[in-house]
Amino acid sequence: MGYGPRGKIWSKVVNKNKQTILVGICDINQNLKKKSPVKFYSKLDNAILDTNPDAVILSTPPFNRMKDLKVCAKYKLSVLVEKPLTVNFNEAKKLITFMTRKKLLLFVGLNFRYLPTTLEKIKLINSSKVGKPIFSKFIYERWRDGRLERLNKYPLFMKHPMLWEQSIHHFDLIRFIFKSNIKSVFAKTFNPPWSMYKHHTNVNAIFELRNGMIVNYVGNWQSNSKTLNFEWRTDCTKGIIIQKEQFKNLNYRTLENKKITNIKLKKFRMWLDDAEALLNDFIKVEKNSKNLIKINKDHLNSLSIVEACIASAKTGKKISVKNY
Numbered sequence: 001m002g003y004g005p006r007g008k009i010w011s012k013v014v015n016k017n018k019q020t021i022l023v024g025i026c027d028i029n030q031n032l033k034k035k036s037p038v039k040f041y042s043k044l045d046n047a048i049l050d051t052n053p054d055a056v057i058l059s060t061p062p063f064n065r066m067k068d069l070k071v072c073a074k075y076k077l078s079v080l081v082e083k084p085l086t087v088n089f090n091e092a093k094k095l096i097t098f099m100t101r102k103k104l105l106l107f108v109g110l111n112f113r114y115l116p117t118t119l120e121k122i123k124l125i126n127s128s129k130v131g132k133p134i135f136s137k138f139i140y141e142r143w144r145d146g147r148l149e150r151l152n153k154y155p156l157f158m159k160h161p162m163l164w165e166q167s168i169h170h171f172d173l174i175r176f177i178f179k180s181n182i183k184s185v186f187a188k189t190f191n192p193p194w195s196m197y198k199h200h201t202n203v204n205a206i207f208e209l210r211n212g213m214i215v216n217y218v219g220n221w222q223s224n225s226k227t228l229n230f231e232w233r234t235d236c237t238k239g240i241i242i243q244k245e246q247f248k249n250l251n252y253r254t255l256e257n258k259k260i261t262n263i264k265l266k267k268f269r270m271w272l273d274d275a276e277a278l279l280n281d282f283i284k285v286e287k288n289s290k291n292l293i294k295i296n297k298d299h300l301n302s303l304s305i306v307e308a309c310i311a312s313a314k315t316g317k318k319i320s321v322k323n324y
């Protein structure tokens, strides 16, 4: 459901996966029909009745998802939904409560959790090589041309596009890799004078994690250089972990060692292999939904960081983050 740039990736991944069959595509834009590799529908209800799927992938923009979830729930279908679940925290709680009451899986697609850099960083932390993470600096500086044909257009006009659309990936990774929720947030958000976006593209924040870690976050979509600058450095009890590029270049160095060690990452096709791993995980969880409440609620702990950044930027105060 939703055959935009992201839906097109999903159609390829579902088609290729040995466990899945793409039975239909649904999009309100009828012009996409000619590009559809399978039967095309413009109404979700009709698509489900006609194709009888086992699950639905929702890759529509993150507004008014309840309407579609109600249709999926009517046919008792689990849903793999794109991030962010919503652009409103209370609405997210409602969607999660609704699906959980119906005993249906609402699995939010955080594909960055399946990147080789993510998995190897977790392995490194679990090994005794660098010790325990104590503080971290996450830098993502990008000049994102929101007018490009291949990119969605709604971020140009929505409130806090960086936080809801991009930082949500980073915040989720911080929780996922450091295995901790966030305790408090102090943040400033703004739009630089050259911004092509209507609302704040730049986020500077400090997080205090429940496990005691301190994380400095600088994330933006309107830096003023067309090359993306990424650096994620974590200082641990025995050394440091440095990731110098968004999806590769992961290294570590111990205090005593003069040399930096590069971690070999497995060959990887960005946007396809990560989505495939995510899809496999969704299928696994769907078959054994013992922890349904916990899984459905998980994304709230990342969305609550977005919510806290907005509140902190608005009030100028440090905000305590509730965990779910």
Ligand SMILES: NC(=O)c1ccc[n+]([C@@H]2O[C@H](COP(=O)([O-])OP(=O)(O)OC[C@H]3O[C@@H](n4cnc5c(N)ncnc54)[C@H](O)[C@@H]3O)[C@@H](O)[C@H]2O)c1
Pocket (backbone or CB within 6 Å): 001, 002, 003, 004, 005, 006, 007, 026, 027, 028, 029, 059, 060, 061, 062, 082, 083, 084, 109, 110, 111, 151, 152, 153, 154, 165
């Ligand atoms: N996980 C990732 O790495 C990643 C990457 C890109 C986008 N996304 C997410 O995927 C979602 C979609 O992004 P996109 O770039 O494809 O957006 P888009 O706006 O370019 O495309 C969305 C498509 O959904 C269709 N649509 C809109 N409302 C609909 C409705 N009610 N019913 C049926 N179809 C509808 C539109 O016609 C369009 O074809 C967003 O939530 C976005 O944040 C995730």
